[in-house]
Amino acid sequence: MRANRRPVMPFLALLALLLCLPLQAQAKTPTELTWYGHAAFRIKTPGGKVLLIDPWIGNPSNKRAKEDLAALKQVDLILITHGHFDHVGDAVEIARKTGARLVATFDLGNALAQYAGYPKEQMGFDTLGNFGGELTLLDGEVKVAFIPAVHSSTVTAPGGQDAHYAGNPGGFLISVRNGPTIYHTGDTDLFADMALVPRFHQVDVMLLSIGDHFTMGPERAAEAVRLVKPRVAIPMHYGTFPVLTGTPEAFAKALGGRHNGLRVMQVGQTLRF
Structure with missing residues (x-):
């Protein structure tokens, strides 16, 4: 009996190692964060999912806008903080091309569908929420919490002049x-309740507006940053x-x-994180 059992143990050990390899490989795959200028970012998860935040890819700071738009063949989610043109950007074009679902507040989602032409079938209870709520998306690959912002939010139809109500502006906490x-602040001023964010989630990367005039300035x-205490702080929404x-x-x-975690992206x- 003992002689028959001995070959089984090395086999079981090898099998256990092989089963663990995919998980170990995924754990070592970094999350990629790409900046397109202004407030537009691309996140690629270790599992290969692609998220866009405020995708104004064609903003004046991006000299490779045409090439970048053409390269976006896979987009799983588009997250939009508020309805202003410089944050909605190229979202509708990208959504129609890729089938990306919209992550936004209900009011903003409805306004984007009604006035901007975002495909209504690419949003729903699974991806629309409101402040204080958190969504689990892409089979648990990401969680998105809605964070308030101090700003405004309206949607203007393409070629139109009238601004339409689009709910309250916000930011996103993406786990x-x-x-x-990653905490994308959206277009916000400083507000004291930012200090509550790290009580629920340690923020690794904070993407924050510094441009002044329409958002908070550098000071x-x-x-x-002092309120949220992120490990890495990345400025955005300036110079456009x-x-x-x-x-x-x-x-x-x-x-x-x-704060030695300041990173200024080009x-x-x-x-990669």
Whole structure:
């Protein structure tokens, strides 16, 4: 009996190792974060899912906009923080091309379908929510929590002049399985309740507006970093228009050297976490 059992143990050990290999490989695959300029980002998860946030790919800062749009053959989710044109951007074109589902508040989703032409069948109870709620999406690959923002939100039809109500503006807290938790602030001013975010989720990467005029500027953005305490802080929404006068240099100065996780991305650059 003992002689017959001995070959079984090495086989079982080998089988267990082989079963673990896919999980280990996925755990070692980084999450990719690409900046297209302004507030537009692409996230690719370790499992290969693709998310776009505020996809104004054709913004003036992106000199490779045409090529970048053509390269977006797979997009699983499009997340939009609020209805302004510089955040809705190319969402409708990309959605029609890829079938991407919309992640937004119910009010914004309805406005985008009614006035901007976003395919209504590509949104629903699974992807639309509201502040305080969290969605589990893509078979658990990501979780998206809705975070308030201090700003405004309207949708204008293509070629139109009238602005239509689009609910309250917001930001997103995106938790990636086997990856980082990313807080995209949207277009917001500093507000004290930002300090509540890390009580529920440790933020690994914070994408925050620093441009001033329409959002918080460098000094208020630096205070937002102190409230949220992210491991990495990445400035966005600056320099696209002349009125957005905030700069990464001013942001770094406002941080006062007390945050060594500051990363200033170049348009088109990809970071891996």
